[in-house]
Every structure is written in C-alpha cells, then in structure tokens.
Amino acid sequence: MSSSDQQAAPSRLAVPELLIGVGLLACAGAVAWQTLAIPVSPLYSKVGPTVFPYLTMVGLVVLSLLLILAALRGGWQPEEEKETPTDWRAMGFVVIGLVANLLLIQPLGFTAASVIMFVLVCYGFGSKRTLRDVGLGLILALAAYFGFARALGVNIGAGFIENQLNTVIDAIIGTFGA
Amino acid sequence: METLGHLAHGFSVAFTPVNLLWCLLGTTLGTAIGVLPGLGPALTIALLLPITYQVAPEASFILFAGIYYGAMYGGSTTSILLNTPGESATIVTALEGNKMARSGRGGAALATSAIGSFVAGTIGTMGVAFLAPVVVKFALAFGPAEYFSLMVLAFITVSAVLGSSSVRGLTSLFAGFVIGMIGVDLQTGQPRFTFGMTELLDGVDVIIAAVGLFAVGETLYMASRRYAGKDEIVPLRGSLYMTSAEWGRSWKPWLRGAAIGFPIGAMPAGGAEIPTFLSYAIEKKLSNHKEEFGTVGAIEGVAGPEAANNASAAGVLVPMLTLGLPTSATAAIMLSAFQSYGINPGPLLLTTQGDLVWGLIASLFIANVILVILNLPLIGLWVRLLKIPAPQLYAGILVFATVGTYGISQSPIDLVILYLLGAAGFLMRRFDFPTAPVIIGMILGPLAETQFRRAMTISNGDWSVFYKHPLSLTLLTLAFIGLVGPHIWAYVEHRRRRGPEHVPGDA
Numbered sequence: 001m002s003s004s005d006q007q008a009a010p011s012r013l014a015v016p017e018l019l020i021g022v023g024l025l026a027c028a029g030a031v032a033w034q035t036l037a038i039p040v041s042p043l044y045s046k047v048g049p050t051v052f053p054y055l056t057m058v059g060l061v062v063l064s065l066l067l068i069l070a071a072l073r074g075g076w077q078p079e080e081e082k083e084t085p086t087d088w089r090a091m092g093f094v095v096i097g098l099v100a101n102l103l104l105i106q107p108l109g110f111t112a113a114s115v116i117m118f119v120l121v122c123y124g125f126g127s128k129r130t131l132r133d134v135g136l137g138l139i140l141a142l143a144a145y146f147g148f149a150r151a152l153g154v155n156i157g158a159g160f161i162e163n164q165l166n167t168v169i170d171a172i173i174g175t176f177g178a
Numbered sequence: 179m180e181t182l183g184h185l186a187h188g189f190s191v192a193f194t195p196v197n198l199l200w201c202l203l204g205t206t207l208g209t210a211i212g213v214l215p216g217l218g219p220a221l222t223i224a225l226l227l228p229i230t231y232q233v234a235p236e237a238s239f240i241l242f243a244g245i246y247y248g249a250m251y252g253g254s255t256t257s258i259l260l261n262t263p264g265e266s267a268t269i270v271t272a273l274e275g276n277k278m279a280r281s282g283r284g285g286a287a288l289a290t291s292a293i294g295s296f297v298a299g300t301i302g303t304m305g306v307a308f309l310a311p312v313v314v315k316f317a318l319a320f321g322p323a324e325y326f327s328l329m330v331l332a333f334i335t336v337s338a339v340l341g342s343s344s345v346r347g348l349t350s351l352f353a354g355f356v357i358g359m360i361g362v363d364l365q366t367g368q369p370r371f372t373f374g375m376t377e378l379l380d381g382v383d384v385i386i387a388a389v390g391l392f393a394v395g396e397t398l399y400m401a402s403r404r405y406a407g408k409d410e411i412v413p414l415r416g417s418l419y420m421t422s423a424e425w426g427r428s429w430k431p432w433l434r435g436a437a438i439g440f441p442i443g444a445m446p447a448g449g450a451e452i453p454t455f456l457s458y459a460i461e462k463k464l465s466n467h468k469e470e471f472g473t474v475g476a477i478e479g480v481a482g483p484e485a486a487n488n489a490s491a492a493g494v495l496v497p498m499l500t501l502g503l504p505t506s507a508t509a510a511i512m513l514s515a516f517q518s519y520g521i522n523p524g525p526l527l528l529t530t531q532g533d534l535v536w537g538l539i540a541s542l543f544i545a546n547v548i549l550v551i552l553n554l555p556l557i558g559l560w561v562r563l564l565k566i567p568a569p570q571l572y573a574g575i576l577v578f579a580t581v582g583t584y585g586i587s588q589s590p591i592d593l594v595i596l597y598l599l600g601a602a603g604f605l606m607r608r609f610d611f612p613t614a615p616v617i618i619g620m621i622l623g624p625l626a627e628t629q630f631r632r633a634m635t636i637s638n639g640d641w642s643v644f645y646k647h648p649l650s651l652t653l654l655t656l657a658f659i660g661l662v663g664p665h666i667w668a669y670v671e672h673r674r675r676r677g678p679e680h681v682p683g684d685a
Contacts, residue, residue, distance in 0.1 A: 020609060024349065031356055034371045038363075047634040049363040049370060052627045056355045063349045076343065077609065090401040097573075098394070098600075101580055102593045114580060118573040124401055125569035133570070140574050144581045148228070 014075025021068035028060035093124025109159010114141035181308055188536030192544055197240050201541050204241040205548045208248020212255070213560045215262050216396050216575055219249035220507040220617065224388035225582040227511070230518040235534050240541040242512055247299060247545045250488050251553045254291040255560055258284060258480070259412050267450030267490075270458045270483040277475030279412040288557055289420050290428045290477050291484040296550040297429075298436035298485035302492025303542040305440045306499070310528060310535075313500040317525035320501075322633035323643045327653035328446060328503065329626040334657040335447035336505055337615040344661065346611045353602075354619020357382050364624075365631060377591040382599075384514045386583050387620055388507070390596045391613045393579040395603020397572045402608070411564050418554060428481040431461050435485025443493020446503055450490045457486035492542070499523055499535060502625070507614040510621040 035053040070076055097120030104113040118137030119130060127133055145162060191197065211217040223242050230238050250267070257268040258275035271291060278287040320328070337347035360371040361381030372378040420428065438460070439453040461482040462471050470476035497503040502523035504510035516523050521531060528535050553560070583596045606613055637643040645651045 017609065020605065027353075027356070031371070034373065038368050038370055040368075047631045047639065049366045049368045052355070052623075052630070053359060053370065056352055056359070059348070059352045060356075063345055063352060066345045067349065070345065076346070081608065081610075084403060086402045087404040088402075090404050091398060094398055094401045094572075094576075098576070098597055101576075102590055102597070105580070105584060105593070106590060110581070110584065114577045117580070118577055121397070121401075121573035121576055122569040125572060126404065127567070127569035133573075136570055137573065137577070140577055144577055148581045148585050 012072075012074040014071045014077070017071035017075035017077065018068060021064050021071050024060060024064035024067060028057050028064055031057045031060060090124045090126070094121050097121040097124065107159075109162055111138070111141045111145055111161040112159050114144070181311060184532065184536045185307055185540060187532070188538075188540030189543075191236060191533050191537030192240065192540040197237060197537070197541065198544070200237045200240045201244050201544050202548060204244020205248040205545050205552060206244075208245035209252040209549065209552055209560060210248075210563060211245070212249035212252020213563045214252075214566070214571065215256060215260070216393075216400065216572060218392060218508075219246050220511055220614075221388055221392040222249075223508060223511050223515070224385045224392075225578060227385055227515060227518065228582075228585060230515050235516075235519045235521065235531075236537045238515060239512070239534060239538045242515060243538055243542055244545045244548075246491065246508055246512075247488075247542065248549055248552075250299075250491050251292060251295050251549045252560065254295070254480075254484055254487075255288060255553065255557070256564065258287045258291065259414065259561065260410075260564060261412075267454055267487045269451075270454040271480055271487070273458070274471065274475045274477075274479030276412065277473065278477065278480065279414075279475070281474040283475065283477075284412060284414050285418040286420050286424050286477060287475065287480050288414075289418050289554060290424065290481045292550055292553040293420075294428065294432040294435065294481045294485040295488040295553075296546050297432045298439060298487075298489040299492060299546045299549075300543065301433075301436040302440045302443070302489035303539060303546065305444065305489070306492055306495050306542070307539050309444060309496050310500050310539075313496060314525045314528055317501055320525070320649075321647070322629045322636065323647050323650045324653065325501075326626055326629040326633055327644060327650040327657070328501065329622060329629065331653045331657040331660070332446045332497075332503055332505055332622070333615075333619070333626070334660045335445075336449065336618055337612070339447065339660045339664065340449045340451060341612045342610060344664070346609075347615055350606065350611050350613065350615040351619040354616040355623040357387060357616070358620035358623040359627075365628070375591075377589060382595060382620075383586055383592070384511060384617070384621060385586060386592055386596050387599055388511060388617060389579045389582055390599025391603035391606070391616060392507075393575050394596060394600025395607055395613070397576055398600060398604035399607040400568065400572055402604070411561075414557070414561055418557065424477055427465075427467070427477050431457070431478045431482035432485040434460060435482040435487075436489040439486035439489030439491075440493045443490030444496040445493075446497050446501070446505060449505065450487050453486040453490045454483040457482040495542075499527060499538075500525060502527075504618060504622060507617040510618045514621055 031053060035050055035057060038050050038053065040048045040050055097117040100120060101113045101117040104116060115134060115137040118140065119133045122133040122137075123130060142161075142165070149162075192201070207222065208219065211219065211222045222245055226238075226241070226245075229241070253268045254271050254275065256262060257272035258279050261272050261276035275287045275291065278284060333351055337351040338344035341347045356371065358381075360378055362369050362379055369379055435453075435457045438457050439450070442453045442456075443450065458479055461476075461478040462468065465471065465476060465478045467476055467478070471479055494504075494506055494509050497505060498509045498513065500523075502513065502516075504513045513523060521527070521534075579596070580593070583592050586592055603613060605611075606616075633643050634641075643650070644654060
C-alpha cells in the first residue's frame, strides 16, 4: 500500500507535545479573557494594570505557536523518556491518595487524612507491608503536625486524633506545671 | 578595609549561641535534604517560610543559608554514591565521582568534594563580602528603567540561555509571570486573574507554587517512572583520608573551580550548570591522568566541578543581596522571605540592615566549617539516609507538602491549587520544561512590573527611557544578544557544516 509510505511523514507529528502547545494557547486565551475583565481607571490609562498582562499574553501566544511548530516537526522528547512506559497504576494510586487527602482533611483532620494518603502512596510505589506503613504514616503525620502546629505556630486542621493528643499533652503540661 | 570591620561585627552577630544553633540546624537539615533524592533547598526553604512570622530575620536567614549551603554538600554525596544527581549542578560530580566510588575510591571522592566545597565556599563567601559593597556603589546609580532592563536580562539568562531549550525555558518563565500576577494589583487595587474567586485575591502563595512544582510534581513523575532502571547505592569503600598524591591532584582544581564558579554565579545570570561543566572541561584538559576520566574516575573531575558549584552558589548571593535580583529558585524563595519581613533587598540593604547582611555572611563562614565536619567524619550517617526506600520517602514528602500548604490558611482551595500546580509540574518534568524559571518569574515578575510602571510614570509614558539611558540600553542589548545570539550562531554553524556538502553539487 502506498498510503503507508505517505503516513511515514505525518507520523513525525508528536501528539503529546502538540497537546501541550494547544493547551498553552488555551491558557493564553484565558489570560486574554481575564485581562479584558480588569477594570481600567482612566487615571492610569498610560501604564495601567493591564499592560503587563497583555505583554504576557502576547508572549504566551508566540511561545505556544513555537511549541506547536516544534510538535509538528516531531517534538522534543528525549528518546529515553519516550521508551520508558508510564506506570499508570502507580500514578493512579498517588492521585487517589492526594484526592482522598483533599476530601478527608476537613472531616477527619490532618493526621487521619495524611495517614490514608501515606498508605495509598506507599502502596502505589510498590510497598507491600501496608500495616507497617500505617504505623510509619501515623508517626510521620504526628511529627509533621506537632512540628508545624506547635513549633512554627501554624494552625493546621485538627481532627479527633489531634484533639485527643492535645488534651493529653495539655494535661501533662498542666500536671508538671502545677 | 571597611569590609573587615563589617565582617567582625557580623561575626559578633553570628556567634551568639542562639544563632549558632540556627546555623547548626540549617546545615544539618540542608545536608539531609541534599542527600535525599526528591528534596531540594528551594522546597525545604519554602516549607519553612512560616518561620519568618516567629523569629528574628537574622535567625531565619542564618537557617536558610545553612540549608542552602548544606544542600550543596549533601547533593554531592548522593551523586557520588548513587549516581542520581540530586540537583542539576551535581550532574558533573556524578560523572567522575560515581566512577571513583565503583572502583573503590568513594572515600577519596567524598573527601575531595567536601574539602573542595569548603575551600571554594569560603573563597566564594569572601567574594560576597568584598564584592557586595562594590556592586552597591554601582547599583545606587540605578533608576527604575535600569532596574527593569537588568531584570529583563536576568529573565533571559535564567530561562533562555541556560537550559536545553529557550522556548521551553521562556514558557516556564511566562507561566511564572501569570501566577505572579494573580491577585490584587498593588498600585491600583484591581483584582487580576482571579476568575472571580475571593480565595485568589491574595495571590498564589510561593509556598504552594514551590511545593506543587517540586514536591507533588516530582512525586507524580517518580511514580510514573517506576519502570525506569534503578540506581544502586555503591557501598562506601576506601579511606576518607586522601593520600598526598590525591591532595596534590586536588588543590589546583579546587582553586580553579572557585575562580570559575564565583564570577559566573555573581553575574545576573546565575546558574551552576555552566561553571561546573566549564570546570570539568578544563580539568580534563589539564589533567596528567586523562586516561582515568570516564573509566575509573579522575579525582580532578570531582574536585573542580564541586568547587565551582559551591563558589557559584555563594556568588548567587551577590545579586540577591545587592540588587534584590534572585537568579535561582532558592534565591527567589529567600527573596520572598525578605518580603515577608517587609525588607526590600537592594542597594540600601547593606546599610539599613547591616546586622542582618553581615551576620548572614559571617554565618556562611561558620556554616562551611560545620559542613565539612558534618560531611566527613559523620558521612556514615548520611549514607544511611540514602537507604530510605522510595515508597515511604515520597509518601512522606507528600505529608509534609500537605502540612506546608494546608497550614497557610486551612483552605482546601489551597490544596486544589497545589494539586493543579503539581500536575503542571509533572508535565513539565516529563516534557523537559525547567521549573526554576516559574518560581523566578512568579517572584521577580511583579517586581519588574513595578519598576516598569515606575519608569513609565517618571517619563510620563515615554517608552524611550528604556533605550535612551545608556546603561539601560546596554542591558537590553545584552538580553537581546542572549536571546537571539545562540540561534544565529547555531544557524551559522549549521550553514558552515552544510557548506562543503553543497559545493560539489554546485560544481
């Protein structure tokens, strides 16, 4: 079939890279839309708050066109990146862990949500000892929580685990302080 | 000799017990995160930014500087023993260092890199102390137009000149501009790029951007690459004491590396890749043991680039402290720490914040001494850190990423932004876009805009200020050459190479 010969040339089109270029062009569109939404006071008509956004938008359009051009010429991925298959399963577990964290951090508090994320991410990366990961995650999350909440004075979402521990710690401090 | 007086005063600040403790904490933490793959100084300092609400500026900058220097020392350990460069600046160290480790000379490689880092770091810090006041004298003459042009030059060099592709580097930079513009415009009070969301009025916190790109993006990338080959840790063999022959082969590369690294780092271009590669090429040329390069590993190829790396890291502090011009992601995040204290780095910093600047410089000398101790006699400790398995390491990184992000305002919206930036970071890592220009664009973009608008207001809207001031014109011309020059050169080379092929056809 002669068509297979003809397809050899268009197959140089790199689809992932093309999508990135088009995506960036869409971002430039969003920038333009948001720039038009900036109300401009006539007082600042010379160099108002829209000059830099417009410059940035023009830059993004030019750059995305250059990226699309590069994609049409075969893309820029290094060979080793292309040859290594993506581990969708591992990535999937990391994403599930992140989303679980997002959904659970308010109802359950930071520590419990973090332990769940920790276990899911470990599992995704190939760890088989889930029970040990629960323990490790708990220790790490509590260390992070108390390191930040108490030492740096940052207030992060407390759930039932933190509240119980805070009560215990305050009780201990109270006993020794008295 | 004014500088020596200032330095003496700086040491009196840095030598207080509390500040020594901050320095020790910073260097230890810095070495640890330098050793651990997947963690870098930019991410660590970003996560620790909330500390600026708690302690004096001297304390937090001594901590941050310790982390910054420590990560350089720790990174070389990973390069030598694991052959996984923790940072782009240590790629060259991995070339020869890992070969040395495989041929049983890992101890000598670690020793020459630690001592070389100490020598070059000390020379570089001395360079900062003596060069900074000189740069300040020049910088005082800068007006808004010159500042803007200087920033344009820095934008071009960090994104377009360094790195593998100028288009991708500039894309990262412009993405950083967009992120930096989100929020209320400080001069007119107008909200920009908020998509009508009140959560975005305060802008995107630099912590979220750094954590999203460096922690979440990196974790997603590592998860997606599990099929790629894994590097094995080379067990540490060989004495940590260098033989006299090894000393003899090391000291000149250390000095040459420092001499190459510091000036390049101190230029408004920054970047440690160019000085390390340059030093490697020079040492390979000058070495009497060329046969060891790329085979069993040549000690010169570790000593020179490591020295160049540390000296350029010190050099980056010169434009940061004197001009407020960060040229690396870490420096950009340190700049945002200054902003969080309400301090504007610039030519006036050395006079208005003398205690802070000279205390910081003095603490860098102390950090170097602590680091050479931490990284030679205590090396076994750090090697153990390398054995942390990947699943728990990356899961742990995400836990800390959540703490740092959620702690800002306890808003799940911040986590959504974090994950979006993480997805962007993954794509950037996967498709070879540099991430540092995003952070630099995000921090430096709004500052450049301020200078631009200031210059235009002074000139009454006349664009010619940027090319009628000779200094501004020079800087813009340099930026233009930096952007276009390499392409023209490549085109000429291309034509020159193709030339002879075409001649026979024409004849």
